Amino acid sequence: MTTAPLGQLPGQTRRGERILIGLAVGLTLLFIAAPLVFIFVRAFAQGWQVYAANILHPATLHAIWLTTITAIIVVPLNVGFGIAAAWAVAKHRFPGRGILVTLIEIPFSISPIIAGICYLLLYGRQGLLGPWLQANDIQVVFALPGIVLVTMFVTAPFVAREVLPLMQAQGSEQEQAAVTLGANGWQIFTRVTLPNIKWALLYGAVLCTARAVGEFGGVSVVSGNIRGQTNTLPLHVELLFNDLNAVGAFAAASTLTLIAVVALVIKAILEGRRQS
Amino acid sequence: MKLHLATAITLALGAAPAVAQDRLLNVSYDIAREVFEALNPVFADHWQDATGRSVTIDQSHGGTSRQARAILEGLPADVVTFNQETDVEVLVASGLLPEDWRDALPNGASPWYSLPAFLVRDGNPKDINDWSDLARDDVQVIFPNPRTSGNARYTYLAAFAYGLEQNDGDEDAAEAFVKAIFDNVPVFDTGGRGATQTFAERNIGDVLVTFEAETGGIAAAYADQGLERVTPSLSLFAAFPVAVVSDVAERNGTTELASAYLEWLYTPVAQRIVAEHFYRVVDADVSAEFADQLPDVRLVTVDEVFGGWDAVQENHFAEGARLDNVFVNQ
Numbered sequence: 001m002t003t004a005p006l007g008q009l010p011g012q013t014r015r016g017e018r019i020l021i022g023l024a025v026g027l028t029l030l031f032i033a034a035p036l037v038f039i040f041v042r043a044f045a046q047g048w049q050v051y052a053a054n055i056l057h058p059a060t061l062h063a064i065w066l067t068t069i070t071a072i073i074v075v076p077l078n079v080g081f082g083i084a085a086a087w088a089v090a091k092h093r094f095p096g097r098g099i100l101v102t103l104i105e106i107p108f109s110i111s112p113i114i115a116g117i118c119y120l121l122l123y124g125r126q127g128l129l130g131p132w133l134q135a136n137d138i139q140v141v142f143a144l145p146g147i148v149l150v151t152m153f154v155t156a157p158f159v160a161r162e163v164l165p166l167m168q169a170q171g172s173e174q175e176q177a178a179v180t181l182g183a184n185g186w187q188i189f190t191r192v193t194l195p196n197i198k199w200a201l202l203y204g205a206v207l208c209t210a211r212a213v214g215e216f217g218g219v220s221v222v223s224g225n226i227r228g229q230t231n232t233l234p235l236h237v238e239l240l241f242n243d244l245n246a247v248g249a250f251a252a253a254s255t256l257t258l259i260a261v262v263a264l265v266i267k268a269i270l271e272g273r274r275q276s
Numbered sequence: 277m278k279l280h281l282a283t284a285i286t287l288a289l290g291a292a293p294a295v296a297q298d299r300l301l302n303v304s305y306d307i308a309r310e311v312f313e314a315l316n317p318v319f320a321d322h323w324q325d326a327t328g329r330s331v332t333i334d335q336s337h338g339g340t341s342r343q344a345r346a347i348l349e350g351l352p353a354d355v356v357t358f359n360q361e362t363d364v365e366v367l368v369a370s371g372l373l374p375e376d377w378r379d380a381l382p383n384g385a386s387p388w389y390s391l392p393a394f395l396v397r398d399g400n401p402k403d404i405n406d407w408s409d410l411a412r413d414d415v416q417v418i419f420p421n422p423r424t425s426g427n428a429r430y431t432y433l434a435a436f437a438y439g440l441e442q443n444d445g446d447e448d449a450a451e452a453f454v455k456a457i458f459d460n461v462p463v464f465d466t467g468g469r470g471a472t473q474t475f476a477e478r479n480i481g482d483v484l485v486t487f488e489a490e491t492g493g494i495a496a497a498y499a500d501q502g503l504e505r506v507t508p509s510l511s512l513f514a515a516f517p518v519a520v521v522s523d524v525a526e527r528n529g530t531t532e533l534a535s536a537y538l539e540w541l542y543t544p545v546a547q548r549i550v551a552e553h554f555y556r557v558v559d560a561d562v563s564a565e566f567a568d569q570l571p572d573v574r575l576v577t578v579d580e581v582f583g584g585w586d587a588v589q590e591n592h593f594a595e596g597a598r599l600d601n602v603f604v605n606q
Contacts, residue, residue: 124349134350137527142351224351226301226336239337242469243309244497 039257043250054251059228063236064255071212074151078208082159090167107156115153116221119146142224147232150218155208162204163197170196199274206270210263298331298533303353305340307468307490311553319540354525354534357518360426362585364517377519385518387541388555391511391575392434393488395495398502402482406508407438411456418481420471421464422599431485432599434512437581455602492554513575
């Protein structure tokens with residue numbers, strides 16, 4: 001290569017570049033875009049009316065509602081948790097800091113089904129807290145609380161992981177300056193800390209939402225699959241598919257895909273804001 | 277704190293018991309969706325007429341071993357409608373329902389039943405009429421893996437019962453007969469619906485063996501293929517047991533409703549709906565009405581031929597038992 005005439009290099013590079021770009025675009029289209037398009041093609045295979053009837057089916061509507069309410073509960077809680085955890089780790093020095101960071105990241109590396117089974121073993125009838133819960137008539141697993149808990153576990157690291165590096169990079173000089181100027185804790189948080197992490201926080205929240213909406217494995221264990229009661233949208237897609245109701249399954253899947261695409265667009269916009 | 281919040285939200289949204297109408301959770305087997313979707317609204321009308329109260333029946337469907345496991349962990353099933361007696365026994369073992377659950381309702385608490393039967397290609401080109409045809413060299417047979425599918429375990433046992441009868445009760449000869457059938461299976465799917473797709477969508481095999489109740493639904497779902505249902509001369513009685521999960525029902529205050537629901541399944545109205553889904557029913561009049569679509573067949577039971585489910589487990593499905601011999605090299 002080093003002996004090749006200089007004049008040929010730019011041409012070669014351009015050709016190599018084209019091949020690489022072509023490969024990347026081609027593979028993206030083949031493996032990601034085409035299946036997504038296929039979902040919508042199948043969903044509308046029998047026309048608008050059949051699609052609408054499937055979406056408006058009470059069980060599907062309930063699944064959409066259940067997934068939405070789960071995200072509405074989980075995301076704010078995880079935003080609060082993320083800020084608190086990142087703040088504790090970034091702005092303070094205490095023994096066990098490293099362990100705390102590792103613990104927060106555990107849900108990233110653990111398969112969600114493990115989370116589901118753990119919660120079943122803890123809150124199930126035969127579980128550790130089972131007898132107490134039953135005596136007090138509290139239903140956790142196979143009901144909304146169980147679905148929310150598992151989803152929270154799975155999505156717990158998303159906000160903390162986005163906010164933490166930013167807080168660490170910024171250090172605590174600004175907060176210390178605010179203290180010397182006489183600001184109280186709440187003023188420091190809302191006027192100094194929060195504006196600094198705003199975009200990272202929103203970015204983390206969007207990722208958290210996308211994951212919460214799409215969670216399948218963990219929720220599948222604690223759901224009980226009661227149609228119109230504890231069936232989230234991803235579980236409902238599977239159920240309709242097994243019902244041999246292809247249009248219904250793809251219609252529900254298209255709703256899920258739409259939510260994901262919207263989240264993705266918001267994420268892209270936020271990413272732009274964060275970098276500028 | 278989290279838990280209280282979530283509970284409070286659940287209550288506020290009305291998903292908790294404090295609802296002004298009756299509710300019943302029926303935890304059921306995987307392929308029962310269509311039949312209960314047809315049954316439940318009719319029962320709701322009946323309950324409204326009889327008591328003036330409205331009722332919502334919630335359904336959960338899945339493999340019954342998985343369902344039994346979920347109930348053990350607290351899935352609040354008022355009633356179970358299963359297709360495997362052994363999975364009801366799991367609940368009995370943990371004290372959720374009484375040992376004598378079979379005596380609570382007629383016909384051993386099995387309001388309908390089915391049997392392994394065949395589905396063949398348009399015009400039955402390979403002339404498949406009985407179990408012996410499945411062992412022929414020129415026939416490809418499709419059914420799921422008996423290690424993962426209860427449906428396929430019934431198929432295995434039905435074929436074995438036929439083999440025993442053809443060979444004057446010689447178990448080794450029956451095993452050789454069943455092995456000849458297994459050697460004709462090109463692919464073992466994990467579940468019944470997977471085998472159906474292999475047969476009907478991927479167009480593999482000459483005959484699909486599954487519950488007779490499924491063959492009717494499959495033939496209808498793939499009507500353009502002209503699949504034909506074939507009933508063998510002998511098959512195995514497959515009970516579809518139902519029971520009130522007394523422990524849960526007592527706590528929910530639904531014992532009366534749950535019992536009424538299961539008893540209603542034996543009425544001619546319900547039995548007719550069930551028969552329309554190609555199950556065999558216990559009501560003699562309704563059975564006679566559907567005699568055309570459900571031809572005569574000699575049925576044997578697990579108790580008669582194999583000495584009960586415990587013996588089946590030991591002699592056939594345990595590690596190193598007969599199923600392993602049949603399944604060798606697969």
